Amino acid sequence: MYKYMKLTNLIRINNGKSVSRLLFITALSSISLFSYAQHQQVRLAGSNVTLKTAFKQIEQQTKLFVDYNTQEVNDSRVLTKLPKNSNVKEVMEQLLEGSGCSITFSNGHIIINKQARTVSSTKNISGVVKDETGEPVIGANVVVKGTTNGTVTDMNGRYSLEVPEGGVLQISYIGYNTQEVKVGSGDVVNVSLREDSEALDEVVVIGYGTVKKSDLTGAVGSVQMKDVSQVGITSADRALQGQIAGVQVNARTGQPGESMMIRVRGSNSLAGGNEPLYVIDGMPVEKMNSDINPEDILSMEVLKDASSTAIYGSRGANGVVMITTKRGRTGDTV
Template sequence: MKKCNQKWFNPQKVKKQIAIAVAISLVCAIPISTFAQVLKFSIKKSNTSIQSVLQELEKESGYTFFYNDNQVKLDKKISINIEDASIEVVLNQIFENSGYSYRIVENQIVIYTTPTTTVQQTVQQKKQQKVTGVVKDIAGDPIIGASIIEKGSSSNGTITNVNGDFSLIVTGNELQVSYIGYIPQTINLKPGVSSYNVIMKEDTKTLDEVVVVGYSTQKKESLTGALQTVKSDKLKDITTPSVENMLNGKVPGVYVAPGSGQPGSGGAVVIRGQATLSGTTAPLWVIDGVIVGSNAGALNPSDIETMTILKDAASTAIYGSQGANGVILVTTKNGKAEKMTVNVSAKVGISKLGRGNMEMMDGAELYDYYKSFSNQEAITFSRYNDKLRNCNFDWFDLAAQTGVTQDYNVSLSGGNEKIRSFLSIGVYDEEGAVKGYDYTRYNFRLKTTYKPFEWLSIKPALAGSRRDIEDKQYDVTSMFQRLPWDSPFDEEGNLVPNRYTGWVNSSNSNYLYDLQWNKSN
């Protein structure tokens, strides 16, 4: 038996084989994209379209480009000079300031339009910051329910919790903090500061405010009834002859139904909704302690100092059943213990009657419309011929005009501790947007407070008003019903009578003929 000296197991040879196998496995495990990152590209082009550059890049790299040619236009000229750069660096330079972006998915590159909203959102997100803080009073107690609003944005806000804490994401530089009975504060946001401690002080002026209630006055802090006070500074920019209209949108829970639109007309005030099916919903009006009824009459809005609206039963109980629909207390202005002051105000406005989307036919259009009917034999009225195309009277322009509203007021106020006086004179004139109606009101008011002794006050007052109304208003219905073929005037410019035989529609009346006999009120 031949002895064999060769070993059947060689450790060095096995180690070498294992190393080769591991290397092959690692190479197979490397993704294709890794090789892509290793690839380097050199491109040098001058004044060449993006499409041409991408076509050359597609041949050299093995990548395939995809895009929607309806949205992506690659005819823009560019210049590029890059050596030994990755595919990302090349693409970034190609699409710089082009409005397009790309996405690499394995060996495919998708080109798409860069959304503009994404850029705007990115800018906005950079400006946003989270602000936190706590709101307390001067005693250190947290204020629950304080309002925190970003200044300039009524929709971005929050309220404090039971601990007085708040958190809000803002884009601006200021916050407004407010709470009933406290002086509002403005927080100026500082860079790098995200937490703030807010100390609010009580508004003693508001709590000590005197409110007219019934036949007396009370401090606001002692009231428990439902009422609302509107001061003159919120009413001074409103031009209207009606005090009722001044409340529109000024007081929560008070609805003012618009009037007829006729000059001098007032709205209907409803407090806390309609409380009756068939009865009146008008509240009770009380001016300077005097009950005047269900409307404010001819009171000059410029003479009003405050208006207090009593809403609930507790507030209106003193007036009994008259106050079932609520009570509106009006306090007019008084003289002040100061040097004589003169206030002058002048307001001018215009109004026009709109047609909406309704356009009226002229004579030619109406005639062509009639001629389009298939039953021409049924049209038997006189003057039915092509001459009607030249008959074109505009009834709307006859009655409509640009109405002018003028409001002038002069007041004097002054005095000393013993005697104070207030005098006002006002003129309001409103010309309607429809001809023939004009409303003019004159107001006069004199109030004096004489206090010869500490225990005696004498307050004589005198007020008066006069209204002049010219009621010869043109007929609004006729503006839309009368035919353009019919004119209210004859060839000599005189008014034609009612049921004029020269009209195509002779059954209609000429309202201007009757209107000439009307007398102004």
């Protein structure tokens, strides 16, 4: 019984050592075969042979199979110059030079794979956006062309944005021509915007700022004073008469110098006031002063719907008349 147990243990020990030796020999053989497969000598022959023909010669001389996707590798390409005699690894690398492909040796196969394209690196671009007078443009849009990657300038007209190499910056602001600047080797791109007179003609003033007529969704009427100056108006409130739909301008008593009665979309109350809110250059006032010189006014906008109450609350329930006065600007004097 003792001898039997001892013999059994001996067999188990010997079996364990045999398995370990077998695994070691197998791994060593695999490494040797892998190394041998890469270092087999190859000699290509012929003139103006195609890449496909070169692969076949390699398969015949090395007993290795060349695997690839014809959509990734152009095997009909003619080789004007064959690689020098060398091992199969170096020959394959020379054949695929410039194609963006890599090779892998695996179980008697040479596998050709298309290398993934590396993502273009980006860099931080900063700068200042100014107008023609050198003043910073606040809130200008700075966008990488063709993408949604963008930012706006701060109170000093400065911006900072991650831009891919070779990217194009689009800088735009209402009333100015949009500019495109290609990013070069530098990290600073300063831009000077030029005023667009045509775009300025289409600007409408609303409570939160300015917007183009084509982008406006609210019920807002606009009157440019240059369009009604030939009528010979004597007061600013008369400039609205017959110019905007839904706005009624009538005389109160007929007294000279008396301000006109303005109603936006009719009267909203029988007992309360129906006078609209007047905003002159951003300053709300309860009544329009008839002494305002019409020549000093650039434009007048009338907010007729929720645009008025959303900004000015109950004070704008009867509509809002926004008056923008003329301001000095650079240029030749008259």
